[in-house]
Amino acid sequence: MSEVRFHGRGGQGVVTTSKILANAFARTGQFGASFPMLGFERRGAPVTAFGRFSDKPVREKTQIYNPDIIVVLDPSQRSSDAVFQGLLPGGMMLLNDSDNTMNVSHENLKRLGIIDANKIALEEIGLSIPNTVIVGAFARMSGLLEIEPCCDALQDYFSGKKLSANIVCAKRGFEEVELFDL
Amino acid sequence: MKPKTQDKTKPGSQIEVITGNAAAAIGAKLARPDVVAAYPITPQTEIIEQISKFHADGEMDCELITVEGENSAMNAVTAACLAGGRVFTASSSWGLVFMYDAILATAGARAPVVMVNVNRETPGIIAVSCGQQDMISTRDAGWIFLIAEDCQEILDLVLQAYRLAEDYDIQVPVMVHYDGFYLSYLSEGVNVPFQEDADRFLSVLNDQPQRTKLVPGGKLGCGTHGILGGYLELRYKHVSAMERSKAKFEEIDKEFQEIFGRSYGGQIEEYRMDDADVVLVGSGSMCGTIKAVIDEKRDAGVKVGLLKIRMYRPFPGEVMVAALKGKKAIGVVDRSLCFGFKGGPIYTELKAFETQLGGSKMMSFIDGIANTDITKANVEQMIDLTCDLAEGKDVREVTWVSYPEAQEPDSEKPDSEKRGGL
Numbered sequence: 302m303s304e305v306r307f308h309g310r311g312g313q314g315v316v317t318t319s320k321i322l323a324n325a326f327a328r329t330g331q332f333g334a335s336f337p338m339l340g341f342e343r344r345g346a347p348v349t350a351f352g353r354f355s356d357k358p359v360r361e362k363t364q365i366y367n368p369d370i371i372v373v374l375d376p377s378q379r380s381s382d383a384v385f386q387g388l389l390p391g392g393m394m395l396l397n398d399s400d401n402t403m404n405v406s407h408e409n410l411k412r413l414g415i416i417d418a419n420k421i422a423l424e425e426i427g428l429s430i431p432n433t434v435i436v437g438a439f440a441r442m443s444g445l446l447e448i449e450p451c452c453d454a455l456q457d458y459f460s461g462k463k464l465s466a467n468i469v470c471a472k473r474g475f476e477e478v479e480l481f482d483l
Numbered sequence: 484m485k486p487k488t489q490d491k492t493k494p495g496s497q498i499e500v501i502t503g504n505a506a507a508a509i510g511a512k513l514a515r516p517d518v519v520a521a522y523p524i525t526p527q528t529e530i531i532e533q534i535s536k537f538h539a540d541g542e543m544d545c546e547l548i549t550v551e552g553e554n555s556a557m558n559a560v561t562a563a564c565l566a567g568g569r570v571f572t573a574s575s576s577w578g579l580v581f582m583y584d585a586i587l588a589t590a591g592a593r594a595p596v597v598m599v600n601v602n603r604e605t606p607g608i609i610a611v612s613c614g615q616q617d618m619i620s621t622r623d624a625g626w627i628f629l630i631a632e633d634c635q636e637i638l639d640l641v642l643q644a645y646r647l648a649e650d651y652d653i654q655v656p657v658m659v660h661y662d663g664f665y666l667s668y669l670s671e672g673v674n675v676p677f678q679e680d681a682d683r684f685l686s687v688l689n690d691q692p693q694r695t696k697l698v699p700g701g702k703l704g705c706g707t708h709g710i711l712g713g714y715l716e717l718r719y720k721h722v723s724a725m726e727r728s729k730a731k732f733e734e735i736d737k738e739f740q741e742i743f744g745r746s747y748g749g750q751i752e753e754y755r756m757d758d759a760d761v762v763l764v765g766s767g768s769m770c771g772t773i774k775a776v777i778d779e780k781r782d783a784g785v786k787v788g789l790l791k792i793r794m795y796r797p798f799p800g801e802v803m804v805a806a807l808k809g810k811k812a813i814g815v816v817d818r819s820l821c822f823g824f825k826g827g828p829i830y831t832e833l834k835a836f837e838t839q840l841g842g843s844k845m846m847s848f849i850d851g852i853a854n855t856d857i858t859k860a861n862v863e864q865m866i867d868l869t870c871d872l873a874e875g876k877d878v879r880e881v882t883w884v885s886y887p888e889a890q891e892p893d894s895e896k897p898d899s900e901k902r903g904g905l
Contacts, residue, residue, distance in 0.1 A: 324500035327672040334671040360771035
């Protein structure tokens with residue numbers, strides 16, 4: 302089982318990112334379960350979400366304290382202690398940032414993926430909502446998913462022009478994420 | 484909400500990755516209610532949004548009443564129910580409190596309303612967070628209470644709730660509870676039944692005698708009007724119907740399995756209980772985590788099991804005694820408080836059966852209040868302490884797992900004494 306923790310802010314689509322990934326895993330015959338932890342939903346407030354992806358049914362209904370992978374949608378949290386809290390050795394981090402100078406380090410971090418998801422989202426959907434770019438980048442960085450089930454999963458959340466634009470976002474995330482093995 | 488991957492191993496359903504709230508809304512849709520009245524509240528709002536969408540899209544042919552508050556919601560569905568309709572509503576916490584008088588009236592009228600309550604802390608300390616205190620605060624209202632562990636069980640329990648509530652021999656409202664946040668917002672794969680199978684499952688009700696209905700122009704008094712003997716008769720019949728609902732729920736679970744291929748065990752679910760020496764008793768979302776920890780403990784040679792409460796009202800005392808009798812030690816996990824008692828509410832209620840348990844020792848764990856996470860480490864601690872109790876070690880009767888200060892020797896003293904005077 303891979304345990305993934307997502308960090309971002311309300312309005313960035315943090316929760317939707319974790320839902321789409323759970324959906325994509327289910328489409329491959331595996332199991333995904335994700336949930337956010339927040340009080341009142343509101344834009345701008347820090348949001349944390351949790352995802353468990355496994356070849357067996359996921360039973361745990363608890364938050365994730367020792368993630369295998371951390372996904373950071375909000376670049377301002379890139380160096381926050383809360384983000385790296387409990388990261389397991391051999392861990393991975395996917396960072397949405399316009400700065401790809403690898404200005405991030407942690408003793409347990411083995412793989413870093415950086416993608417300027419806001420820029421891609423602005424170009425494709427006209428809004429700086431990075432979530433679907435992150436979905437594609439996650440698939441590539443983690444190696445846990447192909448891009449096809451991710452694009453298929455988007456059908457459950459978007460339709461029409463928004464769907465096709467977000468599929469482009471996911472594909473560009475998959476193609477354009479820069480990977481650094483540390 | 485479009486059709487998803489067909490699950491070929493489970494005919495008659497399709498897998499959708501949905502939240503607990505969506506599962507509740509789909510369960511309600513599959514039951515084809517005549518009237519839905521509800522008011523949104525975190526963490527339940529998504530149910531109302533989803534049902535509104537079904538209604539707007541023409542997928543749900545019901546009267547949808549967007550009321551100005553929860554009290555009206557309950558009164559509206561109760562009235563529609565007494566007129567013979569199938570009804571649905573959903574609320575949580577402050578909303579449940581705001582419909583409290585109506586909840587009591589609904590039960591007194593024996594109106595078979597089905598509702599969902601998404602468990603959240605009650606007014607008192609403002610906390611938009613998970614906890615079963617709202618369930619506990621309404622437990623004596625005369626409703627049947629069912630509790631779900633995951634998104635699949637939410638959907639399945641909503642369907643089963645209609646069979647139970649509207650059964651001619653029961654006619655008691657049913658509330659399906661599930662943990663806010665941890666389940667309401669949890670997205671996972673759910674086998675969504677096909678409409679024709681849901682129809683078949685519920686069609687048993689069509690073959691039963693018609694329940695008494697209010698009809699325009701007809702002469703019928705409806706509701707709780709009675710003094711002395713009349714009152715006693717109504718209350719005794721209500722209590723008796725609650726007792727009958729236990730066996731009825733077991734029957735419904737079996738029929739559900741025949742159609743949908745899923746069985747939950749009825750009033751309780753027993754997990755690795757057969758040869759268990761020590762047992763945790765729990766309910767709701769914590770049970771998934773407890774099962775995962777039990778498997779790890781079993782690998783380490785600890786004979787531990789879980790008794791999951793699925794039906795909380797009526798209290799499943801008989802089946803719990805049968806399952807727990809002779810166990811060395813029992814740890815009861817409560818996600819709520821029982822003011823006036825040190826231990827949690829479910830612990831306190833199970834204590835009433837202590838003399839029938841054949842010497843099992845009991846202890847109370849309070850955890851998961853106000854979104855406090857019932858972590859795997861917390862569950863391990865609870866299992867270890869219950870093992871200590873089984874071995875005769877000196878352990879506290881009540882442990883606040885996530886508040887170690889409660890375990891300090893002077894924790895029950897007033898602050899003035901602890902600080903050496905004010």
